[in-house]
Amino acid sequence: MDTAEQAYDMTNIEKAETVPPRPDPGPEPAVVQFAPEAEPAEQEVAEERAEYDTIGDVTAKDAVMTVRDCNVFYGDNHALQHVNLDVGRNEVVALIGPSGCGKSTFIRCLNRMNDTIETARVTGEIRLHGDDINSRETDVVLLRARVGMVFQKPNPFPKSVYDNVAYGPKLHGLASNRTELDEIVERSLLRAGLWDEVKDRLDDPGTGLSGGQQQRLCIARTIAVDPEVILMDEPCSALDPIATAKIEDLIDELAQNYAIAIVTHSMQQAARVSQRTAYFHLGKLIEVDSTDKVFTNPGHRLTEDYVTGRFG
Amino acid sequence: MRLSTLLLILTVMAIAAFMLGRRRSIQVAGGYGAIRTLHSLPKYYGYYVAIWCGVPGLLLFGLWLSFGDALIMGRVVASLPEQLRDLPDAQLSLVVNDIKNMAAGQFMNPQRGAEIAVAADLYNSLRVSARWILSGLIVALGLAGSGLAWTRLRPELRARNRVEGIVKLGLILASTVAILTTIGILLSVLFEAIRFFQKIPMTDFLFGLTWSPQTALRADQVGSSGSFGAIPLFTGTLLISAIAMLVAMPLGLMTAIFLSEYATPRVRAWVKPALEILAGVPTVVYGYFAALTVGPLLGDLGALLGLDVASESALGAGLVMGIMIIPFVSSLSDDVINAVPQAMRDGSYGLGATQSETIKHVVLPAALPGIVGGALLAVSRAIGETMIVVMAAGLAANLTANPLEAVTTVTVQIVTLLVGDQEFDSAKTLAAFALGLVLFIVTLLLNVVALRVVRKYREQYE
Known part of the structure; x- marks a missing residue:
């Protein structure tokens, strides 16, 4: 199953990264019966209901980020619809769902990475420790320093390993001299579990590392600026199982200090690393609950079908 | 026969050879239903026959373009009177030029007019007959080549591979044109430059600080030492x-x-x-x-x-x-x-x-x-x-x-x-x-x- 999941992930890398989610063929019927393409009659019935309600508890105790009624449009395409979700301190939230369901879109809202997509429009209220991140006063640069992001494909800069990690701290002036910078780099690489592998070749190009090492380098780069929240967009989808296992261990450790939201296509991964799981379907957040509950006793038929592997 | 007519005839022949070859391949396969028993698609058999029709003729034509004139001129020079034939090379080439100019009807050398006129006539008549022989040969080669290829068509003939081989050869030739031209340019510049360096030492040229390229036309001219x-x-x-x-x-x-x-x-x-x-x-x-x-x-x-x-x-x-x-x-x-x-x-x-x-x-x-x-x-x-x-x-x-x-x-x-x-x-x-x-x-x-x-x-x- 694991390898099959990997293969599945690989096929979706490109799609999920470059193409905005497919147009929504219509709201899902809230009725228990699942139909991938809702028929018109059912659709109308469904629209009568409060279709955007999410099953389960969207709040987290000790929430770092709170998202209320978040919508994203890519041009005319309503890619993310009325999503409410919290990300709590010291917890890992896994976002699962089929391709094009909006989970990557959602995670990109949390540090306003959707700003870099010209056609994207975000509405709703997203707060980081009570500050509205979409307000005019928020400096997106500071926001992204507080909410770090690790991407699907490892994307180290064309610089040395050292400079890759030192990049963020230098930008934000976190170190006043070279010794401090050295310390930050070492600490970040240590926490990312990469120090022993690269300590003798800090001056080699970061692009020369293996895929798994590159991804851990990207994680080290992210934690070097000491964020409060780390967003991970399918961080293991381009990696082999051994590298994946290392990253998962790392996520476990990082959860002690950071709030983490991770998008994943692997349900095993979600089950292994997360405390809470959110299931997205066609731009809507269907269900949020503790990971145990979602995987063993899901409240929605769609969730059950997905986690039992009936589609996806 | 004019060159353009010859090329036109060759083209028509090649097209005919293509159609015949294609038809023949279907025939040897045993009708349209049996095309799949052929090694290649019928059109490749057509191309195969057409290539055999056109390419040998074109090659001969190319050879003639490169060496034909020299051959004829050799004959003409051999027929010249002794005192002209035994001239040193430089002067002989002047005579050859005279003959060519006269044959083209452009120029009359007042000295030795008679000998050159005779040679020019010979040159012209040789050229005409050579043309006809060449045309005949090319057409004959085309017919022979396509005929041979036509009779050799078998279902197991690997026509596609051969055609593709020829196409690849054509591509290689095309890519060498630019390279050969570059080499040609370099060589032509190089030889003239070597002649220059025989007159002026290379060190003077590369390290000299004064550029004044006026050379004296007469020995007593002043101020133009170069x-x-x-x-x-x-x-x-x-x-x-x-x-x-x-x-x-x-x-x-x-x-x-x-x-x-x-x-x-x-x-x-x-x-x-x-x-x-x-x-x-x-x-x-x-x-x-x-x-x-x-x-x-x-x-x-x-x-x-x-x-x-x-x-x-x-x-x-x-x-x-x-x-x-x-x-x-x-x-x-x-x-x-x-x-x-x-x-x-x-x-x-x-x-x-x-x-x-x-x-x-x-x-x-x-x-x-x-x-x-x-x-x-x-x-x-x-x-x-x-x-x-x-x-x-x-x-x-x-x-x-x-x-x-x-x-x-x-x-x-x-x-x-x-x-x-x-x-x-x-x-x-x-x-x-x-x-x-x-x-x-x-x-x-x-x-x-x-x-x-x-x-x-x-x-x-x-």
Whole structure:
């Protein structure tokens, strides 16, 4: 199953990264019966209901980020619809769902990475420790320093390993001299579990590392600026199982200090690393609950079908 | 038979051979239903027969074009009276020229008119009969070749592989044309340059500090001893190219950054074509601009500042040349900047970098190999540029580093040396080839370095 999941992930890398989610063929019927393409009659019935309600508890105790009624449009395409979700301190939230369901879109809202997509429009209220991140006063640069992001494909800069990690701290002036910078780099690489592998070749190009090492380098780069929240967009989808296992261990450790939201296509991964799981379907957040509950006793038929592997 | 008629006949024959071959292949397979028993599609059998029809004839024709005339002339020379035949080679070639001219009805040599007229008649009649024989041979070869191929058609004949082999051969030949031409150009320049270096020592040419290529026509002529030191020309070229690059690199690079990172699609849609128009302006027009507008403007500015600016200055030519190169630099840089993956930018933005920080620290380093390559190509372009400097930089071969003075460049001197009536055995004319050779070597080295740099950085960044 694991390898099959990997293969599945690989096929979706490109799609999920470059193409905005497919147009929504219509709201899902809230009725228990699942139909991938809702028929018109059912659709109308469904629209009568409060279709955007999410099953389960969207709040987290000790929430770092709170998202209320978040919508994203890519041009005319309503890619993310009325999503409410919290990300709590010291917890890992896994976002699962089929391709094009909006989970990557959602995670990109949390540090306003959707700003870099010209056609994207975000509405709703997203707060980081009570500050509205979409307000005019928020400096997106500071926001992204507080909410770090690790991407699907490892994307180290064309610089040395050292400079890759030192990049963020230098930008934000976190170190006043070279010794401090050295310390930050070492600490970040240590926490990312990469120090022993690269300590003798800090001056080699970061692009020369293996895929798994590159991804851990990207994680080290992210934690070097000491964020409060780390967003991970399918961080293991381009990696082999051994590298994946290392990253998962790392996520476990990082959860002690950071709030983490991770998008994943692997349900095993979600089950292994997360405390809470959110299931997205066609731009809507269907269900949020503790990971145990979602995987063993899901409240929605769609969730059950997905986690039992009936589609996806 | 005229050449065009012959080619037309050959084409018709080849088309007929194609159709016959295709039909024959279907026949030997046993009808349309059995085409799948053939090794290749029927059309490949058609091509196969057509190639056998046309190619041998064309090869023969090519051989005739290269050696036919020499063969005929050999016969004609052999028939000449003894006293003409035994002339030394140089004079004999003059006689041969006379015969050819006379055969074409253009020219009558007053001396030895009779012998040459006889030879010209012989030449003409030989040529006519050779043509007919050639035509007959080509048609016969075509018929024989296609006939042979036609009879050899079998279902198991690997027609596709053979046709593809021939096509591949054609592609290889096509690709060698450019290479052979380059070698030909290099050799022609090289031989003339060697003749020049027989008259003037190479060290005088490469390290001499004075350029004054007037050689004496008469022994008693004064003041035209001729001095071929090329250093002033190369410093002039260097000076103007450096000024041009100083203008073009920053402006071009900043244009590219603006276009690829900051401009909205609407602005981009206007600015890019406008820049491409700039690239399409003929260099002569830039020359006017440099000579009539920029030159006097610089003169006036210099007067304001109390500087003495020559009316034809290196600065004026370099500035205008730099503007000419801007689109070159900007469009190459724009391409490489756009080629930097969005993932790089996302990674940088995700760490809280601003747009300008991202461009400075991530995008430009990643695009550097392409930018460097583009810059070196632009330098080659600047060094080889002629029209602007002819019109705006002057002819005085001053050895100076002052951009306000008139200088001259290698290309300008080549032009002036080869303009007008020439005698191709004087050092003055041959100097043009020596200059050309050195220019060729310099730009070649520049391109090699450019490729090296690009490759080195590419390995590092990919």
